[in-house]
Amino acid sequence: xxxxxxxxxxxxxxxxxxxxxxxxxxxxxxxxxxxxxxxxxxxxxxxxxxxxxxxxxxxxxxxxxxxxxxxxxxxxxxxxxxxxxxxxxxxxxxxxxxxxxxxxxxxxxxxxxxxxxxxxxxxxxxxxxxxxxxxxxxxxxxxxxxxxxxxxxxxxxxxxxxxxxxxxxxxxxxxxxxxxxxxxxxxxxxxxxxxxxxxxxxxxxxxxxxxxxxxxxxxxxxxxxxxxxxxxxxxxxxxxxxxxxxxxxxxxxxxxxxxxxxxxxxxxxxxxxxxxxxxxxxxxxxxxxxxxxxxxxxxxxxxxxxxxxxxxxxxxxxxxxxxxxxxxxxxxxxxxxxxxxxxxxxxxxxxxxxxxxxxxxxxxxxxxxxxxxxxxxxxxxxxxxxxxxxxxxxxxxxxxxxxxxxxxxxxxxxxxxxxxxxxxxxxxxxxxxxxxxxxxxxxxxxxxxxxxxxxxxxxxxxxxxxxxxxxxxxxxxxxxxxxxxxxxxxxxxxxxxxxxxxxxxxxxxxxxxxxxxxxxxxxxxxxxxxxxxxxxxxxxxxxxxxxxxxxxxxxxxxxxxxxxxxxxxxxxxxxxxxxxxxxxxxxxxxxxxxxxxxxxxxxxxxxxxxxxxxxxx
Amino acid sequence: xxxxxxxxxxxxxxxxxxxxxxxxxxxxxxxxxxxxxxxxxxxxxxxxxxxxxxxxxxxxxxxxxxxxxxxxxxxxxxxxxxxxxxxxxxxxxxxxxxxxxxxxxxxxxxxxxxxxxxxxxxxxxxxxxxxxxxxxxxxxxxxxxxxxxxxxxxxxxxxxxxxxxxxxxxxxxxxxxxxxxxxxxxxxxxxxxxxxxxxxxxxxxxxxxxxxxxxxxxxxxxxxxxxxxxxxxxxxxxxxxxxxxxxxxxxxxxxxxxxxxxxxxxxxxxxxxxxxxxxxxxxxxxxxxxxxxxxxxxxxxxx
Numbered sequence: 001x002x003x004x005x006x007x008x009x010x011x012x013x014x015x016x017x018x019x020x021x022x023x024x025x026x027x028x029x030x031x032x033x034x035x036x037x038x039x040x041x042x043x044x045x046x047x048x049x050x051x052x053x054x055x056x057x058x059x060x061x062x063x064x065x066x067x068x069x070x071x072x073x074x075x076x077x078x079x080x081x082x083x084x085x086x087x088x089x090x091x092x093x094x095x096x097x098x099x100x101x102x103x104x105x106x107x108x109x110x111x112x113x114x115x116x117x118x119x120x121x122x123x124x125x126x127x128x129x130x131x132x133x134x135x136x137x138x139x140x141x142x143x144x145x146x147x148x149x150x151x152x153x154x155x156x157x158x159x160x161x162x163x164x165x166x167x168x169x170x171x172x173x174x175x176x177x178x179x180x181x182x183x184x185x186x187x188x189x190x191x192x193x194x195x196x197x198x199x200x201x202x203x204x205x206x207x208x209x210x211x212x213x214x215x216x217x218x219x220x221x222x223x224x225x226x227x228x229x230x231x232x233x234x235x236x237x238x239x240x241x242x243x244x245x246x247x248x249x250x251x252x253x254x255x256x257x258x259x260x261x262x263x264x265x266x267x268x269x270x271x272x273x274x275x276x277x278x279x280x281x282x283x284x285x286x287x288x289x290x291x292x293x294x295x296x297x298x299x300x301x302x303x304x305x306x307x308x309x310x311x312x313x314x315x316x317x318x319x320x321x322x323x324x325x326x327x328x329x330x331x332x333x334x335x336x337x338x339x340x341x342x343x344x345x346x347x348x349x350x351x352x353x354x355x356x357x358x359x360x361x362x363x364x365x366x367x368x369x370x371x372x373x374x375x376x377x378x379x380x381x382x383x384x385x386x387x388x389x390x391x392x393x394x395x396x397x398x399x400x401x402x403x404x405x406x407x408x409x410x411x412x413x414x415x416x417x418x419x420x421x422x423x424x425x426x427x428x429x430x431x432x433x434x435x436x437x438x439x440x441x442x443x444x445x446x447x448x449x450x451x452x453x454x455x456x457x458x459x460x461x462x463x464x465x466x467x468x469x470x471x472x473x474x475x476x477x478x479x480x481x482x483x484x485x486x487x488x489x490x491x492x493x494x495x496x497x498x499x500x501x502x503x504x505x506x507x508x509x510x511x512x513x514x515x516x517x518x519x520x521x522x523x524x525x526x527x528x529x530x531x532x533x534x535x536x537x538x539x540x541x542x543x544x545x546x547x548x549x550x551x552x553x554x555x556x557x558x559x560x561x562x563x564x565x566x567x568x569x570x571x572x573x574x575x576x577x578x579x580x581x582x583x584x585x586x587x588x589x590x591x592x593x594x595x596x597x598x599x600x601x602x603x604x605x606x607x608x609x610x611x612x613x614x615x616x617x
Numbered sequence: 618x619x620x621x622x623x624x625x626x627x628x629x630x631x632x633x634x635x636x637x638x639x640x641x642x643x644x645x646x647x648x649x650x651x652x653x654x655x656x657x658x659x660x661x662x663x664x665x666x667x668x669x670x671x672x673x674x675x676x677x678x679x680x681x682x683x684x685x686x687x688x689x690x691x692x693x694x695x696x697x698x699x700x701x702x703x704x705x706x707x708x709x710x711x712x713x714x715x716x717x718x719x720x721x722x723x724x725x726x727x728x729x730x731x732x733x734x735x736x737x738x739x740x741x742x743x744x745x746x747x748x749x750x751x752x753x754x755x756x757x758x759x760x761x762x763x764x765x766x767x768x769x770x771x772x773x774x775x776x777x778x779x780x781x782x783x784x785x786x787x788x789x790x791x792x793x794x795x796x797x798x799x800x801x802x803x804x805x806x807x808x809x810x811x812x813x814x815x816x817x818x819x820x821x822x823x824x825x826x827x828x829x830x831x832x833x834x835x836x837x838x839x840x841x842x843x844x845x846x847x848x849x850x851x852x853x854x855x856x857x858x859x860x861x862x863x864x865x866x867x868x869x870x871x872x873x874x875x876x877x878x879x880x881x882x883x884x885x886x887x888x889x890x891x892x893x894x895x896x897x898x899x900x901x902x903x904x905x906x907x908x909x910x911x912x913x914x915x916x917x918x919x920x
Contacts, residue, residue: 268819463698467747481787481858494751494856498785499700502751503856538855540753 138274157213194227215258305341313606320359327353367393385421407433447472464500504540526552544580559598566592667701672895677907683710703783767845775843800860814842871909
């Protein structure tokens with residue numbers, strides 16, 4: 001590179017230089033064939049240090065046609081990046097040219113590239129870690145390959161183009177030679193020897209070429225053998241488990257399939273490879289064991305605020321107009337300022353409160369072990385009325401159409417007028433009701449401790465009944481025409497909302513009192529075997545499972561692309577909901593049995609350790 | 618809804634209505650039960666009725682039929698509700714294999730027999746235990762039993778199977794091969810419900826074939842999964858809502874591979890009845906050359 005003609009143009013930018021009055025160069029973070037990559041500070045944000053990556057391209061080609069092609073390629077990279085939106089692809093902020101210099105301004109990725117991670121590691125990288133990255137890489141390749149109108153072929157997958165950011169997640173960098181792929185067109189060989197598949201040498205770049213290069217990248221990561229130092233396409237001569245005996249035969253098989261010489265023998269797509277990796281991860285338990293290779297936030301997540309009550313909190317909070325309402329085993333219902341956890345008021349019942357309060361028309365409704373349903377004002381906690389049942393109340397009130405529906409240990413499902421607190425009707429069942437009723441499709445659905453599940457109409461008449469083998473403490477949810485609920489018999493059921501037929505059953509490792517949550521086609525639920533499960537709602541196939549250290553009675557909450565769920569092990573887990581990958585966990589001082597709620601990027605959860613916590617989502 | 622509750626609150630409770638009635642026991646209904654049914658029906662007249670029809674033809678170029686079809690439409694009468702019930706199966710025996718028709722016949726017979734046996738007591742209102750398996754489990758065991766039967770009794774042969782079990786407003790589908798189920802709507806939408814397990818489809822999904830290449834692909838009939846083939850059968854099993862205000866259509870490639878979606882829509886929309894629609898579809902496929910056996914089932918939820 002130093003052999004170039006004009007040394008001054010080739011020189012790297014000095015630290016402290018400001019480009020276009022905006023980007024102050026801080027450091028060189030990479031050197032490539034056409035120029036360097038710099039870390040720079042964006043001066044448009046004077047009050048904070050906003051870092052960006054500035055990628056420089058110096059065009060010194062003497063042939064004007066080549067010069068033009070180079071500029072076009074550069075602009076193509078910029079335009080391509082501008083159309084992409086994926087967590088593992090850096091965002092582009094700006095691009096500009098100056099004489100023979102062109103610059104791309106990109107999101108700065110805090111972290112290290114995978115090549116450095118491999119060479120810095122003390123011995124082999126853990127397989128679970130590599131599988132986790134592999135799944136993420138398949139995910140981003142799948143995103144690129146699914147690009148419309150034409151798939152994007154990355155064409156240069158290799159460890160040095162994969163950044164591992166400070167959260168331990170992958171980010172794909174350098175889209176310099178990524179190419180939209182038009183069927184039938186032949187290109188020229190661009191890529192990196194050692195990582196590129198045979199057909200790329202013939203000028204063919206297809207999604208399957210990226211699958212091969214990913215295989216080569218993973219092979220390098222798990223064996224620490226750099227394929228650039230070996231003859232091309234010789235992976236088969238270096239059996240992976242002979243180099244690193246710690247690798248599972250399942251993971252080896254996946255890498256070998258990706259590295260097949262003949263494209264037709266590889267995985268048919270990145271998503272098929274991802275499926276294969278997911279099933280390896282399920283088998284080896286990798287998904288639940290994955291921890292970040294670059295330890296971050298191991299010092300623990302700090303709560304935004306914490307509020308201490310006088311006894312255990314086992315229930316779930318409710319949020320309304322900036323106020324958190326939560327019941328406690330010290331018999332009180334607390335109202336706290338959601339922003340800072342400031343105490344506003346408390347209202348004493350005569351029993352422990354485990355049910356989740358409901359807020360309606362500036363009134364808070366909740367049941368207590370004192371057998372009563374209480375209605376108090378949301379502003380001051382002044383009692384409006386109470387409604388007696390003949391048993392303790394663990395079921396949470398559900399408000400619909402001006403009525404409150406709730407179950408009681410007295411085995412009745414009560415329908416109560418929300419204004420007067422008088423009974424409209426009661427429906428007698430065969431067991432205590434801890435499940436919270438669901439109101440949907442003009443029907444009321446709930447389970448009982450004797451394992452029955454009822455569908456009632458609004459007149460309190462039974463339309464259908466379903467029998468599980470053990471108690472249904474879990475609270476149902478619905479989507480479309482299906483009701484989803486779990487039972488202590490260790491099954492997650494999908495029932496037809498109109499007639500109660502079981503559409504499918506999914507076996508959990510143990511019984512469950514957790515209530516399911518839904519996002520897209522996924523159902524999430526916890527169980528006493530300590531797992532949080534994700535199940536496909538159409539096919540009842542397991543998508544992933546995540547192992548916590550103890551039983552999961554808490555119910556998952558979905559927010560953006562994460563789920564939040566507590567465990568008896570005392571942690572609140574934040575998992576990416578499509579993969580079950582751990583994003584972070586928060587350790588309380590005792591079990592978390594209640595369910596978190598999330599609003600405006602803040603998670604609220606109570607714990608047996610007497611505290612209510614607010615955490616950044 | 619507020620009106621409904623006002624009405625409800627104004628009304629005195631009817632005396633001594635039995636609250637819990639066994640789901641399984643049936644006629645004769647007590648007066649109270651009859652009243653409660655009528656009350657519900659006057660509240661919302663949402664009784665839905667399932668109707669269906671079938672069309673089949675050996676085609677113009679084959680001398681025997683390797684397609685098999687089962688269509689069963691009924692109602693499960695409960696205490697308060699009548700639940701539409703339908704079982705529709707199309708199987709297309711693999712040509713070039715021995716006993717294609719044996720495989721497709723067996724698949725329909727075994728699956729149909731297995732599933733109707735499960736629902737027998739409901740359909741005939743015999744006192745019964747509630748069904749222990751879920752609908753997807755019923756489909757799963759039925760299709761794998763058919764798979765084992767074909768492997769045992771007609772080794773080497775294979776068949777596609779697309780089976781739809783309609784119960785209430787939902788359809789549970791079991792599918793392997795390249796027969797297809799569609800949701801067809803009168804407004805012109807025609808959405809595939811199943812995904813072909815064929816080489817051409819796989820290559821198309823991978824982007825290896827353009828639309829033109831798909832049409833002219835020489836190995837269009839090569840299946841990558843079929844009932845009776847391979848040791849372990851992995852069928853697609855899933856549940857979807859019955860197409861609202863539309864039709865459920867199941868057909869073999871003798872229909873979908875021969876006439877366009879536009880023509881399918883025209884055949885259905887132009888027909889005064891479902892059975893006429895099925896005849897139109899079969900005639901259109903024959904008019905287009907009828908290169909293969911033709912089978913089609915149409916089902917519709919009325920009301």
